[in-house]
Amino acid sequence: MRTGDGPVAMAMITAVTLAGCSGGQDAAPPAPETTRQDAAHSIASLPQRPAELRVDGLDPCALFGASALNELGITQRPKRRNGKDGTTCVLSQQQLEPVYDLHVVAMPGDGVANWITGDRARPGTMAATPITIAGFPAVRVFPGEQRDGHCDVVVGVAQGQALRVRFGTSYPDEIPHERACALSEKAATTAVGALQGKG
Numbered sequence: 001m002r003t004g005d006g007p008v009a010m011a012m013i014t015a016v017t018l019a020g021c022s023g024g025q026d027a028a029p030p031a032p033e034t035t036r037q038d039a040a041h042s043i044a045s046l047p048q049r050p051a052e053l054r055v056d057g058l059d060p061c062a063l064f065g066a067s068a069l070n071e072l073g074i075t076q077r078p079k080r081r082n083g084k085d086g087t088t089c090v091l092s093q094q095q096l097e098p099v100y101d102l103h104v105v106a107m108p109g110d111g112v113a114n115w116i117t118g119d120r121a122r123p124g125t126m127a128a129t130p131i132t133i134a135g136f137p138a139v140r141v142f143p144g145e146q147r148d149g150h151c152d153v154v155v156g157v158a159q160g161q162a163l164r165v166r167f168g169t170s171y172p173d174e175i176p177h178e179r180a181c182a183l184s185e186k187a188a189t190t191a192v193g194a195l196q197g198k199g
Helices: 006-021 033-045 066-071 177-198
Strands: 079-082 087-093 100-107 126-133 136-143 150-158 161-168
Touching (some): 100 177, 161 177
Antiparallel strands (some): 087 100, 100 161
């Protein structure tokens, strides 16, 4: 019996056609045209990577020597943690007010574009602004209202891989958004430079 002919095949074709035409109650609404255009523009704004710096198995704490920690104002010994996104290095400044942390995460399963068009993107609630870190494509990610005391910087160091630096503090009113991002970007630049040195 041929599966392409007969009433059973016609019924299957009709069902598939109807399913394709009807989004159903659970179907997500299509993204607004402006959102798609903004995302495409952001992707196009990212520069080409000057090198492929893979982070598989990387301990990000190894990217920060004593002088780098001093320049970032870090007063505590870096702490390595394993998380769902990848290995994390926590850099803390605990001696002066306001105290803050920088979480540097090696992300072997997430490329930088994922924050613009992928499952990390949050159109309408999170802004992802294209920037460049040490010549590499990156985005600055923060809530749409640009809350003070918070800033993520994600650098696309290899195809489908990234380094993320997250600034956080318990004193958001004392660290303006731009200073938080400046510290995140400085840490990201240091990390990428050290990663390049590892070759």
